[in-house]
Amino acid sequence: MRIAAVGDVHVGLDMRGELRRSLSTVAEHADVLLLAGDLTQHGSREEGRLMAEEVADVRIPTVAVLGNHDYHQDAQDAIRADLEHAGVTVLEGESIVLDVAGRRVGIAGVKGFGGGFAGACASEFGELEMKAFIRHTKDTARQLLHCLKALQCDIRIALTHYSPTKDTLLGEKLEIYPFLGSHLLGEAIDEGGCVLALHGHAHHGAQRGITPGGVPVRNVAKPLIRSAYQIFAVRVQDGLEAVTAAPASRDEAAAARA
Amino acid sequence: MEPKHLIGRIREALATDPRTNVLDITIKVTGGKAFLIGEVASEERKRAAADVVGEMLPPDVELVDELWIATYNEPGQPETLG
Numbered sequence: 001m002r003i004a005a006v007g008d009v010h011v012g013l014d015m016r017g018e019l020r021r022s023l024s025t026v027a028e029h030a031d032v033l034l035l036a037g038d039l040t041q042h043g044s045r046e047e048g049r050l051m052a053e054e055v056a057d058v059r060i061p062t063v064a065v066l067g068n069h070d071y072h073q074d075a076q077d078a079i080r081a082d083l084e085h086a087g088v089t090v091l092e093g094e095s096i097v098l099d100v101a102g103r104r105v106g107i108a109g110v111k112g113f114g115g116g117f118a119g120a121c122a123s124e125f126g127e128l129e130m131k132a133f134i135r136h137t138k139d140t141a142r143q144l145l146h147c148l149k150a151l152q153c154d155i156r157i158a159l160t161h162y163s164p165t166k167d168t169l170l171g172e173k174l175e176i177y178p179f180l181g182s183h184l185l186g187e188a189i190d191e192g193g194c195v196l197a198l199h200g201h202a203h204h205g206a207q208r209g210i211t212p213g214g215v216p217v218r219n220v221a222k223p224l225i226r227s228a229y230q231i232f233a234v235r236v237q238d239g240l241e242a243v244t245a246a247p248a249s250r251d252e253a254a255a256a257r258a
Numbered sequence: 259m260e261p262k263h264l265i266g267r268i269r270e271a272l273a274t275d276p277r278t279n280v281l282d283i284t285i286k287v288t289g290g291k292a293f294l295i296g297e298v299a300s301e302e303r304k305r306a307a308a309d310v311v312g313e314m315l316p317p318d319v320e321l322v323d324e325l326w327i328a329t330y331n332e333p334g335q336p337e338t339l340g
Contacts, residue, residue, distance in 0.1 A: 002336060014302040022330065029333060041299075042279045072279060196339060203282045216339055223282075223297060227331050235340035 001101045001236055004029060004060075006229040007036025007161065007200020008221040010069065011051045019054040022228035027059040029231055031100045035088070036200035036220050037067025037111060037161025040079065048079030052086035061098050063089045065109040067161035067201060093143030097153045103236045106153030108192065110144045112162030112185050112199070113137040116178035118212075141184035148192025155236055158189045158197040158215075167209025168219035169202050186211040195234060259316060261287035268292065271314050277306040283325065295324045 004026050009019055026033055035055075040047035048070075055062055070079050080090045089096050091109025098105045115122050115137040124134040148156055163169055163181030172180060180202050189197045190213030197215050203223040207230075210216055220230050259267075268285045272278050280303070284295040292315055298304045304325045312321050 004333070010299060012299070012303070014300045029336075041303075042276060069279065218337075222330070223328060227333050229333055231333055231336035233336040233338045235338065 001032075001103060001105065001234045002030040003032055003034060003157070003196075003232045003234060004229040005034040005036060005198045005218070005220040005232065006222050006225065006227075007198075007219075008038040008067070008203060008223060009035070009051075010038055010041040010222075011047055011054060012041040013046060013050060016050060017054075019051070020057065023055065023058050026229060030229075031060060032098060032105065033058055033060055033062045033229070034107065034157070034159050034198055034220075035062065035064035036159060036198055037065045038069040038200055038221075039064065039066065039083075040070050043070050043072030043075055043079070045073075045075045045078045045082075048075060048082045051079070052082040052088070055083070055088055056086040058087075061089070061100075062087065063091060063096060063098075063107050063109065063159065065091050065111055065159050065161055067111060071111075091147075091159065093140070093147065095147040095151050097151065101236075103155065104153040106148075106151035106156045107159055108144055108147035108151060108156065109159040110140045110147075110185075112144070112160040112164070113140050113182060114162060114179045115182040115184065117166040117181070117183045117186075120177070121183060122178060137182045137184055141182065141188045144185060145188035145192050148188065148194065155195045155234065156193060158185075158192065158194045160185055160197070160199045161201050163199045163202055163205070163209075163217070163219065164189050164197055165209045165211050165217045168199070168205050168207065168217055170206040170209075171204045172202050180205070186213075186217075189213070189215050189217075196232065264292065264316075264319070267314065268311055271310050272307060275310045278303070278310050280307060283307060287319070290318060291320045291322050293322045293324055296326075297328045298325050299328050301327060 095108040164185035200221040286293040
C-alpha cells in the first residue's frame with residue numbers, strides 16, 4: 001500500500017497551476033494522497049477555491065486536514081466545502097475508511113493544536129485565555145483518540161497539522177515548540193494504535209520521529225521534504241501488530257535527540 | 259529602537275499583514291541593517307515581504323532582502339514501513 005503525503009503547500013493566487021502540475025503523476029506512485037494542512041497561504045475563500053481546483057484532477061482518494069493558515073480569515077468552512085466539492089475528504093475530528101489494495105485503511109484527522117511537550121508544556125490553569133488555549137488542544141486530542149478507537153479497519157493512520165512529537169521539530173527554535181504541537185496528540189495516537197502518524201506545520205523541523213509508544217511520525221511539510229510529496233509504502237501483513245514501528249525509526253529519533 | 263524590539267515588530271508585521279501572512283522568515287537586525295533570510299514560494303511573495311518590512315523600518319535602518327524562491331525535487335523512493 002503506497003501513501004503519498006504532503007503538507008504546507010500554502011497555495012496562493014500567485015501559484016495557480018503549480019500544485020496541479022506537481023500532483024499530476026501522483027496516481028502513478030500512490031494509492032491515496034494525504035494533505036497535512038496549511039493548504040492555503042492567507043486562508044481566504046479565493047485560495048480555498050483555487051486549492052480545490054488544483055487537486056480536482058487527482059485520480060486517487062485524497063484526504064486532508066486543515067492547518068492554522070486555513071483558519072486565518074475564518075473561511076475554514078468555505079475552504080472545506082470547496083475541497084469536498086472537488087472530491088477531497090476533509091477531516092476535523094472525523095475519520096474515514098478507504099479500501100486500498102484490498103485492505104481497509106482507517107484515517108483519523110484533526111488539525112491539532114499547540115501546548116508543548118512533556119516536561120515543558122502549558123496546563124489548563126490561570127487566565128481564561130490560557131485555559132482556552134489548552135482546552136482546545138485537549139479537545140482536539142480527545143477527538144483524535146475517539147476517532148482512532150472507533151475505526152474498524154486493518155490499519156490506522158493519524159493525520160494532523162500540528163506535531164504529536166518533538167522529535168520532528170528538531171531544527172526549529174526550541175522557544176516555539178509549544179506553538180508547533182502537543183504531547184497530547186502523541187498520547188492519543190499511542191492509545192489509538194496507529195501504524196503511522198503524519199503532520200506538517202514545522203517547516204524547519206525533522207522528517208522522522210516516533211511517539212513515546214513507538215508509532216512512526218513523519219513530518220511532511222513541503223518546505224522540509226523539498227518534494228511534491230513523500231511516499232510511504234506500508235506493508236500490511238495480518239493486522240495491526242505486524243506493521244508497528246520499525247526499530248530503525250526508533251534509533252534515528254534517539255540519535256537525533258542525542 | 260533596540261534591534262530585538264525591531265525584530266519583534268517585523269515578525270508581527272510579516273505574520274499579520276494580509277500581503278504576507280508568513281511566519282517562517284528569519285529576521286536579523288545588526289549594523290543599521292535589517293536582514294530577511296529564508297525561503298518563499300514565489301517572486302510575488304518575496305516582493306511582498308520586502309514591501310511590508312520596507313514600509314515599517316525606521317529611516318536609519320536599511321533593508322537587506324536575502325530571501326530566495328523555493329524549488330522542489332521529484333518525489334524520491336518510497337520509505338517502507340512495517
